[in-house]
Amino acid sequence: MLDVLGDNxxxxEADLIHHYPGYGRGGPLAAFWKGEITLRLLRVMVEQLPPNSATARAENGHDWQHADYATQDTVDLLALLVTQFANAHRDPKKYPNPMPLPEPGWRPGDPPPEDTAAAEEERRAKARDAYERLNSQLIPGKG
Structure with a gap:
């Protein structure tokens, strides 16, 4: 029985009550314990819960749907298009360096921006220390 309910x-239970209201108070779980439905039917109900259900959010750690990913892809491509257009039509005398290309937006599974910034700062500090160590070994009077 616990195997059917999974890790969440x-x-x-909340999804079963929400998506199968015809089973009355307690939903399909109560109907199973009363012997009104089989374990197989309960398993099928759980497996066929929609992708925007609380179960899917708990398992995935987010509630992004296909449309959310498509929207973020559109936003990223639009930002890239605007930047490329601006770079193609800039005055090279007035603006000698082109605008940098935008970074893609955050998606579930990516580290949060603050974690990325902290990791980048740590990487820079390590590179700076390595540079100083090399300079102290190679340049006379630096060590």
Whole structure:
């Protein structure tokens, strides 16, 4: 029985009650314990919960749907298009350096921006220390 409910039994129970209201108070879980439905039917109900359910959010760690990813892709491509257009039509005498290309937006599974900034600062500090260590070994009077 616990295998059917998975790692997030509360989310599964809430979804079953929400998506199958015809089973009355307690939803399909109560109907299973009363012997009104089989374990197989309960398993099928759980497996067929929609992708925007609480169970899917709990398992995935986010509630992004296909449309959310498509929207973010559109935003990223539009930002790239605007930047490329601006670079193609800039006055090279007035603006000698082109605008840098924008970074893609955050998506589930990516580290949060503050973690990325901290990791980048740590990488720079290590590179700076390595540079100083090399200079102290190679340049007389620096060590």
């Amino acid at each position: 039994p509360e989310a599964v």
